[in-house]
Amino acid sequence: MKVEEFYQQFHHWLITRGPNYVGGVIIFFIGLWVIKIIRTRMRNRMIRRGIHSSLQPFFLSLTITALYVLLVIWVMNIIGWEMTIFTTIIGAFSVAAGLALSGTFQNFAGGVLILLLKPFEFNDSIQAQGQDGKVTSIQMFYTVLLTADNKTVIIPNGKLFNEVIINVTREGKRRLDFEVKVGYANDVEKVRGIIENAISTSSGLLKTPASRVGINSLEIDSIRYVINVWVQPDNFLTAKMALQEKIIKDLGAAGVTFPKAG
Numbered sequence: 500m501k502v503e504e505f506y507q508q509f510h511h512w513l514i515t516r517g518p519n520y521v522g523g524v525i526i527f528f529i530g531l532w533v534i535k536i537i538r539t540r541m542r543n544r545m546i547r548r549g550i551h552s553s554l555q556p557f558f559l560s561l562t563i564t565a566l567y568v569l570l571v572i573w574v575m576n577i578i579g580w581e582m583t584i585f586t587t588i589i590g591a592f593s594v595a596a597g598l599a600l601s602g603t604f605q606n607f608a609g610g611v612l613i614l615l616l617k618p619f620e621f622n623d624s625i626q627a628q629g630q631d632g633k634v635t636s637i638q639m640f641y642t643v644l645l646t647a648d649n650k651t652v653i654i655p656n657g658k659l660f661n662e663v664i665i666n667v668t669r670e671g672k673r674r675l676d677f678e679v680k681v682g683y684a685n686d687v688e689k690v691r692g693i694i695e696n697a698i699s700t701s702s703g704l705l706k707t708p709a710s711r712v713g714i715n716s717l718e719i720d721s722i723r724y725v726i727n728v729w730v731q732p733d734n735f736l737t738a739k740m741a742l743q744e745k746i747i748k749d750l751g752a753a754g755v756t757f758p759k760a761g
Contacts, residue, residue: 519577519578520578522577523574523575523577523578524574526570526573526574526577527570527574530566530570530573530574531570534563534566534567534570537562537563537566538559538563541558541559541562542559545558545559603640605657606640606641606655606656606657607639607640607656608656608657609655609656609657609658609659609660609661610637610638610639610640610641610642610656611639612660613637613642613656613659613660614637618660618664618666619634619664619666619668619669620634620637621634621635621636621637622634622635622668623666623668623669624666624667624668624732624733625644625664625665625666625667625668626664626665626667627654627659627662627663627664627665628654628658628659628662630644630646630652630654631646631647632644632645632646632647632650632652633645635651638656639656640655640656641653641654641655641656642654642656642659647736667732667735668732671731671732672705672708672729672730672731672732673729673730673731673732673735674727674728674729674730675726675727675728675729675730675735675738675739675742676725676726676727677725677726677739677743678715678723678724678725678726679694679723679724679726679746679747679750680718680721680722680723680724680757680758681721681722681724681750681755681756681757681758682720682721682722682755682756682757682758683720683721683722684756685722685755685756687714687722689753689755690722690724690750690755691712691713691724693746693749693750693753693755694712694724694726694746694749694750695710695712696749697742697745697746697749698710698712698726698728698742700745701738701741701742701745702741703730703731703734703737703738703741704728704729704730704738704742705728705729705730705731707729708729710726710727710728710729711725711726711727711728712724712725712726712727713725720758720759721757721758726742726746728742
């Protein structure tokens with residue numbers, strides 16, 4: 500009796516549920532084949548469109564993983580497995596993971612946006628988060644800067660992308676501004692001529708746009724001159740120190756007097 504009972508139950512299951520299982524298995528293997536084709540085409544399309552190499556593995560992995568999950572859920576529905584508990588567990592895990600990794604996700608999103616929108620690129624000099632340096636690495640979660648005094652600064656991408664970023668490299672040139680104070684006893688045109696000559700005979704300065712020298716303000720004990728010259732971004736600090744030193748030496752050699760401190 501038990502054998503007959505088992506046979507009848509198995510026969511009933513085979514007739515009522517068997518086609519679902521067979522259909523689910525067929526759909527599963529067809530789905531694997533389709534996902535494989537999608538992966539190949541997606542990889543080729545990202546290469547053709549020039550998507551950043553750091554983003555390609557992420558987008559590919561995210562898309563393929565999502566397709567695998569959808570395929571498994573679809574097959575489970577075809578077979579007739581109960582999804583309520585499974586969905587509840589996934590939902591609870593997603594909420595917990597979201598709360599625990601909210602900062603990490605923010606940094607990740609910032610990294611994706613930086614690589615896609617390109618407010619700066621590798622080797623650009625930028626000013627951000629109170630830091631000034633050259634970009635040596637753009638990772639998914641953080642960006643690395645090398646400052647002029649050889650310090651490595653690591654900035655989370657979430658904070659970096661949500662604040663002001665000054666890219667001093669993108670335009671190909673940078674204006675160097677500084678001021679010089681001289682006493683009222685000096686001839687204005689003489690001082691201007693000495694500064695302009697120092698600029699014209701200095702190396703490392705760009706000829707265009709043209710430099711500019713003028714009186715910025717009149718103070719109680721001095722005249723304040725402002726100097727604007729253009730330099731290559733990588734040469735900014737070197738050109739600044741060299742030009743300031745040359746102007747002070749030339750003014751001193753010509754007998755120009757400076758206001759007394761205090």
